[in-house]
Structure formats: C-alpha cells, structure tokens
Amino acid sequence: MTYCVGLKIDRGLVFMSDTRTNAGMDSISTFKKMHVWEEPGERVIVLMSAGNLATTQAVVSLLDERTKAIADRHATLLETPSMYQTVRMVGDTVKEVIAHSSPTGDKADSYFNASFILGGQIRGSEPRLFMIYPEGNFIESTDDTPFFQIGETKYGKPIIIRAYERTMSFAETVKLLLVSFDSTLKSNLSVGLPLDLLFYEKDAFKISLKKRIAQDDQYYRTISDGWSSALKAAFASLPDFRE
Amino acid sequence: MTYCVGLKIDRGLVFMSDTRTNAGMDSISTFKKMHVWEEPGERVIVLMSAGNLATTQAVVSLLDERTKAIADRHATLLETPSMYQTVRMVGDTVKEVIAHSSPTGDKADSYFNASFILGGQIRGSEPRLFMIYPEGNFIESTDDTPFFQIGETKYGKPIIIRAYERTMSFAETVKLLLVSFDSTLKSNLSVGLPLDLLFYEKDAFKISLKKRIAQDDQYYRTISDGWSSALKAAFASLPDFRE
Numbered sequence: 128m129t130y131c132v133g134l135k136i137d138r139g140l141v142f143m144s145d146t147r148t149n150a151g152m153d154s155i156s157t158f159k160k161m162h163v164w165e166e167p168g169e170r171v172i173v174l175m176s177a178g179n180l181a182t183t184q185a186v187v188s189l190l191d192e193r194t195k196a197i198a199d200r201h202a203t204l205l206e207t208p209s210m211y212q213t214v215r216m217v218g219d220t221v222k223e224v225i226a227h228s229s230p231t232g233d234k235a236d237s238y239f240n241a242s243f244i245l246g247g248q249i250r251g252s253e254p255r256l257f258m259i260y261p262e263g264n265f266i267e268s269t270d271d272t273p274f275f276q277i278g279e280t281k282y283g284k285p286i287i288i289r290a291y292e293r294t295m296s297f298a299e300t301v302k303l304l305l306v307s308f309d310s311t312l313k314s315n316l317s318v319g320l321p322l323d324l325l326f327y328e329k330d331a332f333k334i335s336l337k338k339r340i341a342q343d344d345q346y347y348r349t350i351s352d353g354w355s356s357a358l359k360a361a362f363a364s365l366p367d368f369r370e
Numbered sequence: 371m372t373y374c375v376g377l378k379i380d381r382g383l384v385f386m387s388d389t390r391t392n393a394g395m396d397s398i399s400t401f402k403k404m405h406v407w408e409e410p411g412e413r414v415i416v417l418m419s420a421g422n423l424a425t426t427q428a429v430v431s432l433l434d435e436r437t438k439a440i441a442d443r444h445a446t447l448l449e450t451p452s453m454y455q456t457v458r459m460v461g462d463t464v465k466e467v468i469a470h471s472s473p474t475g476d477k478a479d480s481y482f483n484a485s486f487i488l489g490g491q492i493r494g495s496e497p498r499l500f501m502i503y504p505e506g507n508f509i510e511s512t513d514d515t516p517f518f519q520i521g522e523t524k525y526g527k528p529i530i531i532r533a534y535e536r537t538m539s540f541a542e543t544v545k546l547l548l549v550s551f552d553s554t555l556k557s558n559l560s561v562g563l564p565l566d567l568l569f570y571e572k573d574a575f576k577i578s579l580k581k582r583i584a585q586d587d588q589y590y591r592t593i594s595d596g597w598s599s600a601l602k603a604a605f606a607s608l609p610d611f612r613e
Contacts, residue, residue: 284557285528367545368545
C-alpha cells in the first residue's frame, strides 16, 4: 500500500509520500514514490504514485526516457507548454502502460491499476494540482477540494478535513501532513517510513525544499509523540456522557 | 455503508451502530443495525451487522423466528448454554443465508456478504465479544484487541487506538465512540445519524442502557462541535516545522 498527499495552499504546493511497497506481508521494500522534473527558472513538475509498482515504475520510466532522448524532447515533461498539456501526457502514458500490461488490453480495473497526483508550475501560468486515474483521465484541485490523497487515504483524512486552511504557512502544512501520515502509519503496517516531503513555493520555478523524513527525524518524533498527548488531552477536555 | 463498533471495557460491553443503509447514492434509508435478545437475570445478547441488507435481515429474522417458535427453542439464542455456542449458531446461520442467496451456493466473497459483531453474557460465564465473518467463522476479542469495528472502519480507528483504555468508565467510552463516529460521519456520507448506543454492565444480566442518539441530541452536538475545536487547539499546540 501507499499513502501520498498533494496539497495546495496560497503559498504554493506541498507533497508528501511514504516509501513502503509490499507484495504480500512478507515482501516489503522501500521505493521512492515521489518523482520530480525540474528546469530551474522555467518549471517544476512533481508526480506521486500509488498502486501496482510495475505500472508506476513503467510510467515514470517512460516519461523519464523521453526527457532524456534529445531528439524526442518536443513531447516531454520538460517541454510541455502548460500544466494541462503535462497532465494529459502523463494520463496518456498511464493509459498506455495499463493497456499494455493487461491481458485483455483494455481494463483499467485490474491488477495493474495505479493512480497519481501531479502538481507543479510552468512559467506563464499558476501552480496547478491534479489527480490522475488508472483510466488516464484526471481532475484538478479547486478551492473546495484543495488536496488529493492516493493509496490508503482514509485514516489520515479526518484531520486534513478539519485543520486545513488555504492560508496556512508551509510550516503548518508540514505539521498537518505529518499528523495525517502518523495516524495512517499507526493504523496500517503497509504504509511506512521514511517519508518524502517536497515544498514548491509559488512562482519560485525551483524546488523550495526536498527532504526525507526518517524514523529518527527529531521533528517527526516531536509530532508523533506530541500528537498522541495532545489528542488525549483534547479528548479529556470534552465532557463525559451523562445519561 | 455502515459503521459499528463493539468495545470491551473492564466494566462491561459497549456497542454503537449507525442506521444508514444505501443502495446507491439515491436510495438511502434508516435501518436498525443493532439487535438485542435479552432474558433478564439470565442473558443479554447483542448483534450488530454490516453488509448486504437482505443478508443481515435474513440472519436476524431466522434467529428471531427460532426464539419465537416454542417447540424449536432448544436451539435458539435464548437457550444456548454459552456465548461460544451462541456465536457458533449465529455463524452457522450467516453461512446458511449467504450460501442460500449466492447463485453458486458457496461464495462468501460475493454481493451477499455481511459481517457481524456479537457480544453479551450468559449466566455462568464472563462477558464475551466476537466478530463473525461472512464465511461463518469468527474471532474473539482479547486484551490486545479489545474492540471490533465493521463497515466503514478506517476513519474512526485512529482515535480508538490512541484513546482506548480498558479501565475507562462507560461515560468515557461513549465519548470515545462518539468522537470515532463523528470523524466517520464527517468523512463518509453513507454513514449516518441517528446512532444506536447500548451499554451492558458486567454481571447485570440485563441491558444497562439503550439509547438512540439523533442529530439534535445535546451531548452529541457538544462532542461534535467540541471535538472540532479541541482538535484544532491540539493541532495548534504542536510546534510548526522548521527547516
């Protein structure tokens, strides 16, 4: 399983993903699920994936390969004219990979399933955030739905729903995401540390911060322990039931 | 969908279930998912159900019918010698109903699926709590896993994991369950009010409290509003991320 969140705030885009991959309980590995294409001053594109690892790796490899073959660069992630064209290209690649893997050639609803969060900014337009379905189509975040989750999304959703505000600072957003991830980590073994964090500040056209958060990360420990106590205190502060 | 929790504390058993049933988004109804068989001074048995409504109703009807036909009462929920025999009987009924509904006659893994939480006490033994699978087999709660959830279980799990203690009072347990249900209600439309609450106090051999909690319930409103604020305050109390 996997847990990834992409979140839009006024100040930019924040991405967090876990790194655990499992094929059964007895086959657990660490794989990066966050991929970045950057051309400083021009564009930053971030892609996070959940689902069948063969599919997600194939999608990333295909996208990557195209950006490296100079002759082919007219249709690559480093050359697309807009985020909309970018998400269309990624969506088409997803559809192509899944169709190629699936025995019947046309089932998105299969073992080979994967979904993606794509976000970034290309000079000349605003930062945008998308979620891409296994069918290759996609939706964009709006003010009403300013974040996307993929993978094991449920445990960590309630806190985001309650605490998110678009005016949050980057520092607060990281705190929110860590609380959400910590709830998920505590509930589902198939989501695991370390976590990858990326912050893209609006109009920076370069990665503002990229960091891997491991078990011994001091801030993560503060949040994980602190949230347990804070939650218990919050719970204790409410009145008990009286008949 | 459905959300039900059965929880064991030192003082007894606490059950909570929602009442929303849906067959598609445009067909939503209210159905009781908590069923009680009581013989004061002798036994209390509580059954909560999630899954296909036709299946769960058939199981409850079959169990009920048998307790009403006097001639047949040697093998009913009011006559079983122990909780273990009771859960076996219910498990067999589940298996029978699903096998009867399923076209191929043997698939638990089907449209007709349902799962159950069964708890109670019969004079001569301790209170016990079980979860019954669609296959008709079951597991019992232990000190390590003192609660069961069925239906839409994920949103409401993190708070139970963090705040549950077996020494909790009934009043605290109701608070915990309401917080867990409130998180679920806020995240999934297919879980809905009113909620059914039942408390069975150890060695009482009668229902200690049974109550329906509706939208306008004063205590529910206090918890729902209070939890939002308490959670935000807890969140604000943690330090923000610093690079």
